[in-house]
Amino acid sequence: MTDVSGQGSEPHNGSVMARSNWLRAGVLGANDGIVSTAATVVGVAGVTNTLAPILVAGTAAVVGGSVSMALGEYVSVSSQKDSQEALIEKERQELLDDPEGELVELAGLYEQKGLAPATARQVAVELTGHNALAAHLSAELNIDELEVVNPWHAAFASAASFAAGAVLPLLAILLLPASIRIPLTFVAVLVALAITGTISAHVGGSSRRRATARLVLGGALAMAFTLLVGTLLGTTGIA
16 A cells, blocks of 8 residues: 555656647657758758758658657657556555555545545545546546556657658758858758747746757757868868
């Protein structure tokens, strides 16, 4: 049985994580798609103005990045899913082994939330009669058995959003005239990062200004560094 006072042995995952997992993966995927693809094509553009190698490098970055993001997200969320399912099974077994003790524990949790002992006991009894497992998962772990995270949803959202984010820098570098190709790609990418940074902050409930500044600064540094490397390779004749 879980320690009522501490509840420290069972982490609070939160059903909100299950509902927003795909959206989080999508926002992060878009950010990575924008930055990594932009850095790749800008670096190649620093070496040559010929479109063919830029297109090849950009396409490889989109395909490789999408697959990598999907695989990484699938593995990560699968681990989270396994953990949630293990906690659910543990709670189910505790209810089978010691139903009365679990009822006392549930009443104690409601007392901690401010209910009078008699009221807490009555609430625990009624919820246990309706769905004991759901009551304990909600009160102890903030988990909904029907809202366990789905690794396939996260993987698809991550891959699709990476590809969607990567389209902007790829099209910008390919369609713009050679004389303004790199600076306007910088501008387009930084604007896109500012937008996704705002969305990311909204999803995570964090400071929009701070999240946006991090993404814009990081993207600018990534593109500047790869452009520098590409330019040096081109001017030295290595590439």
